[in-house]
Amino acid sequence: MIKLISTFITRYLEENNSSLIKTDLLKIQYTLEVILGNLFDFVVILLIFLGLNKVPILLLSYVILISIRPFMGGVHCKTFISCLFVTTMYFIMVMLFTTLAPKLNNSFNIIFFTISFIIVAAYAPCRNLKRPVKNKATLKIISLISLTFWIVVFFTLPNVQICNCIFASIFIQILQIIIINTKGVLSNAKIYKHFFSYTS
Incomplete structure (x- = not known):
């Protein structure tokens, strides 16, 4: 799911910004995966710790x-x-x-x-x-x-x-x-x- 979202955003940027080269796009996709993955991890873990008080x-x-x-x-x-x-x-x-x-x-x-x-x-x-x-x-x-x-x-x-x-x-x-x-x-x-x- 995270990879699909980051790929979708990266492809959108690729289609709408011709100045971005392949290396830039790979960096953007990796960064998006890290940010979205960490955010999802934190939300799940926060819910667990809320339950544990x-x-x-x-x-x-x-x-x-x-x-x-x-x-x-x-x-x-x-x-x-x-x-x-x-x-x-x-x-x-x-x-x-x-x-x-x-x-x-x-x-x-x-x-x-x-x-x-x-x-x-x-x-x-x-x-x-x-x-x-x-x-x-x-x-x-x-x-x-x-x-x-x-x-x-x-x-x-x-x-x-x-x-x-x-x-x-x-x-x-x-x-x-x-x-x-x-x-x-x-x-x-x-x-x-x-x-x-x-x-x-």
């Missing part, structure tokens, strides 16, 4: 996500349905950890965020087959600034749920960076058929 957690997690993922990169699913499923599971896992986990040990937190900072400094931004990484140095710097901001917030605020939400969101993001950078190593393993075949 956990909208504040969703909104906080979403803010964290959009402040780090566009710069660090992450796992991309190959189909819209798999993307919706993975995104929904992402927010549900963050919600469960946010509401159920106790306050974590401070020493553990320091170790975790230190390792996270090193991983981001070494491997972000992640490559994306559909959208090649440009300005890698700039994206890396922004990634580190964004991560640092959330680390400062984490150690400043006393609210356990907010801290758990920050921790879980960053943990899943760092996990994606690790997965992408070990994809080649694991390409011959069984996990490839069950996970990597649905992502890019």
Whole structure:
């Protein structure tokens, strides 16, 4: 459905704007697919969290996500349905950890965020087959600034749920960076058929 709508709009632009070349049209279609897909995902997930009465957690997690993922990169699913499923599971896992986990040990937190900072400094931004990484140095710097901001917030605020939400969101993001950078190593393993075949 998303692809049909984006294709329809792109063809309309092609027919009514002769200055657009094929590369421009491909970029427009990809951008439309991303925007429409993300919008639909968000609406579906918002309805789920409305039913669970956990909208504040969703909104906080979403803010964290959009402040780090566009710069660090992450796992991309190959189909819209798999993307919706993975995104929904992402927010549900963050919600469960946010509401159920106790306050974590401070020493553990320091170790975790230190390792996270090193991983981001070494491997972000992640490559994306559909959208090649440009300005890698700039994206890396922004990634580190964004991560640092959330680390400062984490150690400043006393609210356990907010801290758990920050921790879980960053943990899943760092996990994606690790997965992408070990994809080649694991390409011959069984996990490839069950996970990597649905992502890019």
